[in-house]
Amino acid sequence: MTREGILRRLFAPRGEIAGTVYGTIVVMGALVAGSKGEADPARLGAIVTGTVLVLWLAHVYSHALGETITRGRRIDSEELTDVARRELGIPLAAVAPLASLLLGAVGVLRETTAIWIALLIGLLTLAVGGVAYARIERLGPAGTLAVVAVNLAFGLVLVGLKAALVH
Numbered sequence: 001m002t003r004e005g006i007l008r009r010l011f012a013p014r015g016e017i018a019g020t021v022y023g024t025i026v027v028m029g030a031l032v033a034g035s036k037g038e039a040d041p042a043r044l045g046a047i048v049t050g051t052v053l054v055l056w057l058a059h060v061y062s063h064a065l066g067e068t069i070t071r072g073r074r075i076d077s078e079e080l081t082d083v084a085r086r087e088l089g090i091p092l093a094a095v096a097p098l099a100s101l102l103l104g105a106v107g108v109l110r111e112t113t114a115i116w117i118a119l120l121i122g123l124l125t126l127a128v129g130g131v132a133y134a135r136i137e138r139l140g141p142a143g144t145l146a147v148v149a150v151n152l153a154f155g156l157v158l159v160g161l162k163a164a165l166v167h
Contacts, residue, residue: 019089
């Protein structure tokens with residue numbers, strides 16, 4: 001598999017990059033909002049998991065309603081499953097940050113280190129997601145840099161808020 005194929009599968013499953021970017025921003029926002037100067041990775045993991053699952057279900061529900069209106073009939077279970085799969089990037093974006101929080105919760109990593117690694121994973125995901133988008137859209141170097149910069153700007157604002165809350 002080519003590098004572009006790998007990027008597409010990881011960051012734009014079925015052509016949907018929005019879920020990965022949105023999910024990553026949600027995860028980072030939940031980390032920031034939930035931390036409030038505390039370093040409890042287990043508690044933060046529960047907050048991130050709950051937030052991501054609720055927002056994923058809300059996306060599935062709202063898109064299913066939209067599909068129903070567009071089609072002029074109720075969608076069936078197969079179509080609902082398709083909608084859920086399209087939005088799967090949202091909860092999948094939480095897996096790596098949650099793994100970091102788990103390592104902090106069980107003592108493999110220091111608690112604060114686990115939280116900062118989870119945020120850094122989010123930044124890396126946003127950067128790589130930007131590169132994936134740029135490659136899929138065949139953007140040149142300037143376009144790639146612009147997309148990555150915009151993605152990172154969202155993440156860096158959240159990291160800045162986290163730093164401000166801690167100090």
